[in-house]
Amino acid sequence: MSTDTIPLFPLSHGVFPDGMLQLQIFEVRYLDLIKRCHRDNTPFGVAWIKKGREVQVPGEQPLMYSHGCMAHIREFEQIQPALLRVVCQGGLRFELHDVSPGPYGVWQGHVTYLPQDPVCSLPAEWQLHANRLGQWIASAQQQGLEDKLPLFAPYQLDDCGWLANRLAEVLPLEPEQKQSLLVQADPHQRMASVVELLTQA
Template sequence: MPSTEALPLFPLHTVLLPGAPLGLRVFERRYLDLVAECGRQGRSFGVCMILEGEESGAPATPAAFGVEALIEDFGSEPGGVLTLAVRGARRFRVSRTSVRDNGLLVGQVRWRDQRQEPGSGARLLPEHAVLGTLLGELLQKVGGLHDAPNLRLLEDADWVGWRLAEILPITEEQRLALLQEDDPHRRLQHLLVWMDEE
């Protein structure tokens, strides 16, 4: 069984997905300390969906699955609020948590994914080809960070699944269910079923 690694956690009422951007406003001391530590050590932190509790105040109860957040940019707002632009990377599972003196949650995590280039994973199965086509059409409409992806990405089961999970109007609980699923083809099947139910 692979060993665990300590990862500071930032619980939120949202699910960060691999490859997805997320904007954060940081003002609590524990999270300002976390960002400073990440900057000094060149490290990342983890984002987990909150199951019980709130984003500020007492430490919340996080979901067992989360995603590594890589800091891409930062800024500030009046009143000492730090703004962060992060992007989801590897998925992880938390085996246990501890709380530092400043209230920061730290998880002992096992990584579920190895880093790999988008487009280098499993190809879409024929029964999921429609999802690649749908994603291509959606990205042309919404544009932004993923506009005009190359054809190789639209055939990558992981990439298509995560981008659809990011764009489609599904619940945070459904996103969390996808995060717990290791098989990209099963993730796509879940999305197909949910779309049929709408």
């Protein structure tokens, strides 16, 4: 597993691998970051905020959870001179070791990249959850609304890790619950945890 120092975008809501993250950027420090990432075709790190605020407050450092996910820009639109709209796709997960101030007020994180999920077939007892998500996708397609779905194709409904990540994103979970799912390295265990949370809802 390789280590790196990356620019961080702390958010109250994060992203999972292959997930969709839609942002409107207006803070000067992040306008510069996103423009550079778009120009250089490089990702940035999204870290969930454990305590603190998304908007910069002088003298205040947000406390971030231990794990995050890289974000790759897929759509970029300059709505106004100081307002960007971007759609990003989640990449590799990472473990965040420490945080330090960086150029232009952007936090820098020293991270270790975590392996991609192996492709894992979905056990039969969880097929119901794949069917429900598939029905939602099919309904949007039939209504000509597929481009409004907060999902990237291809829809890997038979893959345990992909399904667990998508359900974790759309379910109304607390940040610490989503963080606990992101941390889990085993896709089957992550899916089992999602199913357990579903039964508690």
